[in-house]
Structures are given as C-alpha cells and as structure tokens.
Amino acid sequence: MPTSSQDWPGVAPARKSSSLKLLPNTDGLASSDGDTLHVRQAVRIVSCDTPESHYPTAGTPLSAQKKLDSCRKRLESGFFNTTLPEALRNYLLERLTPTAGAEQIEAGKLAHQAFEKMLKSRLKSGEKKLDLGVLPAGEIIDSYGRMLAYLTPWLKPNKNGEIPPRDSPQRKTFNLQLMEEGWAAFFPIYGSLPSKKADFLMAVQAARAAWKANRGVWKQFGPGFLLGYEFRLCVKLGDAKQSDAKKLSATAFTRHCVDISGMTWHDVGKFDFHAVPPSDRLWYWDTDKVEARTALGLPAAPTKTPAKKVPTKR
Numbered sequence: 001m002p003t004s005s006q007d008w009p010g011v012a013p014a015r016k017s018s019s020l021k022l023l024p025n026t027d028g029l030a031s032s033d034g035d036t037l038h039v040r041q042a043v044r045i046v047s048c049d050t051p052e053s054h055y056p057t058a059g060t061p062l063s064a065q066k067k068l069d070s071c072r073k074r075l076e077s078g079f080f081n082t083t084l085p086e087a088l089r090n091y092l093l094e095r096l097t098p099t100a101g102a103e104q105i106e107a108g109k110l111a112h113q114a115f116e117k118m119l120k121s122r123l124k125s126g127e128k129k130l131d132l133g134v135l136p137a138g139e140i141i142d143s144y145g146r147m148l149a150y151l152t153p154w155l156k157p158n159k160n161g162e163i164p165p166r167d168s169p170q171r172k173t174f175n176l177q178l179m180e181e182g183w184a185a186f187f188p189i190y191g192s193l194p195s196k197k198a199d200f201l202m203a204v205q206a207a208r209a210a211w212k213a214n215r216g217v218w219k220q221f222g223p224g225f226l227l228g229y230e231f232r233l234c235v236k237l238g239d240a241k242q243s244d245a246k247k248l249s250a251t252a253f254t255r256h257c258v259d260i261s262g263m264t265w266h267d268v269g270k271f272d273f274h275a276v277p278p279s280d281r282l283w284y285w286d287t288d289k290v291e292a293r294t295a296l297g298l299p300a301a302p303t304k305t306p307a308k309k310v311p312t313k314r
C-alpha cells in the first residue's frame with residue numbers, strides 16, 4: 001500500500017513478540033556465523049483474511065460441513081439463546097447452508113491460486129526476479145509463531161536512483177491486491193494496522209469496491225458467503241467436545257467490532273458485527289479499547305445508526 005507523510009495510528013510501540021516456533025532452516029545450516037541463525041518463518045499477511053482450506057479439524061469439505069452442521073443444530077435448538085443475540089444467531093443460520101463447508105474449502109483453494117498467480121506475475125521485472133519485501137506490523141510474532149506483516153515486491157532503484165512513485169500499482173502490497181480482487185475480506189485488527197492513514201483508507205476503498213462489485217469469493221458464492229473469520233467462529237461454536245454455551249461463546253467471540261463506514265468510532269461490540277458490511281469492520285481486543293480509540297483518533301459517531309442487514313445469498 002502506498003504511504004503518505006501522515007502517521008496513523010501514530011507511533012504506538014510494537015507489541016511484545018513471541019519466541020515460539022522459529023524453525024531451523026531445512027538446508028541443515030544452523031548458522032552462517034556465530035551471531036546469525038537461519039530459520040523458516042511462517043508469515044501471516046495482515047489486514048485481510050482469506051477463506052480457510054486447511055483449518056485444524058475442518059480442512060476437508062466433509063469435516064468442515066460436520067463442524068458447521070453441529071453449530072447450526074446448536075443455534076436452532078436454543079443452546080445459545082442466553083449467550084448470543086437473536087439477530088446474530090439468525091445471521092449465522094442464514095449462512096450455515098448444506099454446502100457452506102465445501103464452499104469454504106473451495107474458496108480457500110481459489111484464494112491460494114490467486115495469491116500464487118500474483119506472486120508469479122509481480123515478483124519479476126523483465127527477466128529479473130524480484131525479492132519479496134516483508135514489512136512487519138504491530139505484534140511482529142503472534143501466539144502461533146507467525147510473523148504479522150505486509151508483503152510487497154522489493155523494488156530496487158533504477159540507474160537514476162529512482163523507484164516507482166508511491167501511488168504506482170507496482171508498490172501495492174499483496175495484502176491490498178487480495179482485497180481488491182475479492183479473495184480476502186478486509187480484516188484490520190488494531191495493533192497491526194498500516195502505519196499511514198492513506199494506506200488504511202486505500203484498503204477500505206479496495207474492500208468496499210470488491211464487496212459492492214461482488215468480486216472474487218462473492219462472485220463465486222454470493223454475498224452470503226461465510227467469511228473466513230466467521231467460519232472459524234462457527235467451527236468453535238460447533239465443537240462437540242465442549243458443552244458449555246457460555247464458554248464456547250467467549251472462545252469464539254474475542255474481538256470487538258467498530259463500524260468505520262463514516263470514519264467515526266461506532267463500536268458495535270462483539271456480537272453485532274453482522275450489521276456492518278464486511279468492508280467497514282475494524283476490530284480490537286478487549287485490552288486495547290482505550291489505546292485504539294486514542295491512537296486512531298476517530299471521532300465519536302454522532303448518533304447510533306440503525307442496524308443494517310447485510311445481504312445473504314441471492
């Protein structure tokens with residue numbers, strides 16, 4: 001994403017990093033000298049979320065559908081009536097179709113293919129192969145041992161010491177391109193946001209355009225497609241090993257959502273994200289509310305707008 005001179009959300013310090021799961025490089029070299037270690041590092045590209053194709057215990061159409069059917073039965077039976085609002089339960093039920101599991105896996109594969117195509121076409125300049133730029137963000141290494149980052153072709157200066165201007169398509173991140181093409185939902189979480197407000201606004205615009213134009217997953221499966229993070233929470237709600245509705249709800253809903261459609265702070269909480277179009281959802285953790293509100297500098301929404309119904313399948 002191109003940058004601007006305006007920092008956003010300011011100069012908040014990076015979060016504490018995890019030292020978990022840094023794996024030795026498969027070439028067998030432990031180090032090149034006394035102070036350098038070669039590792040393999042998983043990278044989670046941030047601010048976007050593709051559908052799942054290898055989610056633990058739900059990585060095949062059959063296993064995924066089984067988990068979703070379990071969630072559906074619980075929602076229909078009243079199991080979650082005292083822990084989840086009716087509007088949220090109805091929203092999820094509309095999306096938990098008999099083919100939702102297969103669609104999730106297929107969409108994940110299509111997103112992977114699209115990403116591979118992007119890498120192949122953009123990591124070259126003429127006959128030269130370009131390096132991959134990895135721009136860490138916020139937490140740096142998450143609790144799963146993944147680096148959180150934005151990815152972009154690493155462009156070297158030409159003979160005149162110049163690189164393409166900031167608004168050039170060559171400078172956009174793969175994170176942004178996945179959203180532009182509709183293969184990833186906008187999934188900005190405070191702590192790992194773009195450092196420049198212009199970059200964030202560009203991502204918002206890209207996500208809105210993809211949603212309104214039914215690109216990518218929405219073109220393939222309709223506007224009622226179960227987004228990746230929605231799929232994951234449904235899998236958690238359908239966990240047959242757990243029978244406590246309150247604990248399951250707390251496990252599945254760990255982030256708060258802010259409706260940024262008016263670039264104001266309109267907090268809809270943990271359970272009303274469904275009233276906000278996918279392109280206008282900003283997320284934060286319980287412990288980050290005060291910091292996020294202050295750092296982002298979004299003015300309070302003038303009035304609480306009526307809940308909007310996000311469309312389902314046509």
